[in-house]
Amino acid sequence: MKILVCISHVPDTTSKINFTDENSRFDTQGVQFVINPNDEFGLTRAMWFKDKQGATVHVVNVGGPETEPTLRKALAIGADEAIRVNTFAKDGFFVAKQLAHVVKDGNYDLVLGGRESIDYNGGMVPGMISKLTGFNFINTCISLEVEGSNAIAAREIDGGKEIISTTLPLIVGGQKGIVQEADLRIPNMRGIMQARSKPLKVIEPVDSNSEINMDSFTKPDAKGSVKLVDNVNDLVELLHNEAKVI
Numbered sequence: 001m002k003i004l005v006c007i008s009h010v011p012d013t014t015s016k017i018n019f020t021d022e023n024s025r026f027d028t029q030g031v032q033f034v035i036n037p038n039d040e041f042g043l044t045r046a047m048w049f050k051d052k053q054g055a056t057v058h059v060v061n062v063g064g065p066e067t068e069p070t071l072r073k074a075l076a077i078g079a080d081e082a083i084r085v086n087t088f089a090k091d092g093f094f095v096a097k098q099l100a101h102v103v104k105d106g107n108y109d110l111v112l113g114g115r116e117s118i119d120y121n122g123g124m125v126p127g128m129i130s131k132l133t134g135f136n137f138i139n140t141c142i143s144l145e146v147e148g149s150n151a152i153a154a155r156e157i158d159g160g161k162e163i164i165s166t167t168l169p170l171i172v173g174g175q176k177g178i179v180q181e182a183d184l185r186i187p188n189m190r191g192i193m194q195a196r197s198k199p200l201k202v203i204e205p206v207d208s209n210s211e212i213n214m215d216s217f218t219k220p221d222a223k224g225s226v227k228l229v230d231n232v233n234d235l236v237e238l239l240h241n242e243a244k245v246i
Contacts (some may be wrong), residue, residue: 001055001146001168003046004106006099006113006125007074008036009067013118023216028066035070038114042174044184045144046112047078053146056080058106062089062098068200075195076187082198087205091212092120096128101206103133108169110151115140115173126173135169142177 011017011031018027035043049055059074060083061067071082085098103111116123123139130137138144142161143154149168154161156177172178187195229235239246 001049001053001109002107003049003055003057003110003112004103004108005039005043005046005057005059005074005079006111006129007039007043007059007061007070008114008117008119009033009061009063009070010036010117010119017219019217023218024214026217033067033070035073036114036117036119038116038118038173038175039112040114040184041176041178042112042114042172043074043077043079044179045174046110047185048179049110049146050078050080055110058083058108060085060099060102062087062095062205064088071200072195073187075198075200076191077185078191080198082200084200084202085205086202090210092122092124093128093211094208096125096132097208098205099125100129100132102203103129103135109149110146110168111135111171113171113173115175123173126171130171133169133171135171136166137171137173138164138166139173141172141174144172144174144178 012034015031019025020027046057050057057079058081059071059079061071062085068084071084075082083102089095113126126139127137138153138155140156141153142156145152151166151168151170153164155164
């Protein structure tokens with residue numbers, strides 16, 4: 001089985017976010033970048049297929065040279081090869097077009113990605129890749145088993161989960177549950193050293209129009225001040241007379 005894992009290069013959630021050029025561009029100065037958590041769950045599941053079933057695992061990212069440390073981390077975790085599409089990730093459709101081209105060109109059986117990235121939270125790319133490639137598609141996946149060309153998956157739905165039987169080739173938008181946080185792999189020294197010699201292929205983007213123009217970004221409004229009380233009577237009085245909720 002040949003697996004492709006889509007990797008987003010995203011800011012760590014503890015990073016302080018700022019914008020430049022009249023709030024039209026994200027300021028990357030001083031920001032720590034990581035593998036998108038939902039993608040890392042997918043990568044960890046791919047490594048399970050590699051260990052148990054002898055699968056070949058490639059990782060891919062759409063981005064500039066600054067994303068290569070994130071790809072190298074994926075190689076250190078155990079992926080066999082990395083691919084970087086040498087272009088700025090303009091919007092979800094543009095990214096999906098680039099990834100769909102890689103999928104078709106590489107003859108992959110299974111494509112794993114996160115249900116969404118934690119930077120823009122668009123949640124569009126896996127479904128778009130499915131449409132562009134004609135592959136079967138399962139989103140919000142919390143369990144995945146593959147035997148031969150058959151797959152059984154569970155996906156999260158409102159109030160429960162849905163069990164799905166399908167066939168390869170398959171696109172999966174994964175999340176926590178496809179593996180647990182305790183299963184995530186931390187690169188060890190041997191993996192880091194091996195990653196230096198593993199192939200990281202840079203390819204040029206295919207022609208594709210960007211469907212979205214970013215005009216500006218704004219931060220959420222600052223939280224209002226709070227008033228601390230140390231007894232129930234004062235709390236009840238404030239809720240009644242000031243907040244007027246009781």
